[in-house]
Amino acid sequence: MTAPRALKKELAAAARLLHERGWVANHDGNLTARDGQGLLATPTATSKRLIDELGLVDCDAAGKPTGGKKVFGEIGLHVTIYQRRPDVGAVVHAHPPHATAIACAAGNPIEQPFIAEAMVSLGPAIPKVALAAPGEPAARALAPWCELVDAALLENHGVLAWGADVEQALLRLELVEHLARIAILAAPLGGVRPLPPELHAPLLTARAKAGIGRVADRALELAAKLAPRAPRPVVACAPAPHAAVATMSPSGAPHAAGAGAADLAAIVREEIVRALRR
Numbered sequence: 001m002t003a004p005r006a007l008k009k010e011l012a013a014a015a016r017l018l019h020e021r022g023w024v025a026n027h028d029g030n031l032t033a034r035d036g037q038g039l040l041a042t043p044t045a046t047s048k049r050l051i052d053e054l055g056l057v058d059c060d061a062a063g064k065p066t067g068g069k070k071v072f073g074e075i076g077l078h079v080t081i082y083q084r085r086p087d088v089g090a091v092v093h094a095h096p097p098h099a100t101a102i103a104c105a106a107g108n109p110i111e112q113p114f115i116a117e118a119m120v121s122l123g124p125a126i127p128k129v130a131l132a133a134p135g136e137p138a139a140r141a142l143a144p145w146c147e148l149v150d151a152a153l154l155e156n157h158g159v160l161a162w163g164a165d166v167e168q169a170l171l172r173l174e175l176v177e178h179l180a181r182i183a184i185l186a187a188p189l190g191g192v193r194p195l196p197p198e199l200h201a202p203l204l205t206a207r208a209k210a211g212i213g214r215v216a217d218r219a220l221e222l223a224a225k226l227a228p229r230a231p232r233p234v235v236a237c238a239p240a241p242h243a244a245v246a247t248m249s250p251s252g253a254p255h256a257a258g259a260g261a262a263d264l265a266a267i268v269r270e271e272i273v274r275a276l277r278r
Contacts, residue, residue: 008053015051084146096177112194
């Protein structure tokens with residue numbers, strides 16, 4: 001199947017834009033767009049600076065070229081996304097410097113949302129997909145995230161973003177790089193502070209109502225899994241004599257801090273103090 005000329009022009013222009021912004025070098029990066037039952041892809045071993053509509057590759061739904069041109073080796077990652085996201089019409093992979101720096105670093109300061117607008121636009125997280133060998137192992141590592149998020153870091157690699165069309169996929173890639181730059185700039189100031197968990201539900205509800213991506217209906221589920229956990233309460237049968245903490249009886253019934261001698265914990269505490277004074 002041959003993609004319409006308008007789609008080819010749009011995809012080729014997006015490829016050149018990646019080079020203009022310095023988000024790819026050498027032959028880095030790749031882009032695809034879905035057209036009916038087939039895919040349109042950038043060619044392998046070609047600078048994005050040189051991509052035009054005539055050089056693009058027509059592929060079937062499995063990413064196999066239907067003509068004589070050769071597609072890039074990471075096409076399997078794109079196919080993995082398309083197979084799990086019927087709402088997705090384009091996938092973009094690039095190496096924007098700030099986001100790629102985080103992808104190659106030990107931590108991930110942009111995993112938890114720290115700007116409200118970004119949470120509505122991208123969803124509950126920007127995960128870092130574990131490093132895996134090219135081909136099927138890399139596709140398996142990415143697969144669990146496809147329905148949960150709209151962009152991801154690839155460990156020691158770069159960024160993948162997907163959307164309903166080429167423009168939306170590019171905007172999501174752009175936002176990931178923007179957030180990464182903010183996080184890096186904030187690091188000397190103590191780092192970014194994630195949005196408080198109580199804001200997640202209303203923001204993700206707004207995302208779901210706007211119908212932003214198929215993941216909207218599962219956004220709250222993922223947010224609950226990834227939200228920073230509140231500190232667990234201290235449960236002790238005999239806190240330190242000076243500690244003003246709540247206690248719990250062996251039966252599980254809570255006692256208020258500072259309960260009287262009838263409180264089992266208070267009795268044990270007194271016995272410990274008495275023994276220490278001997």
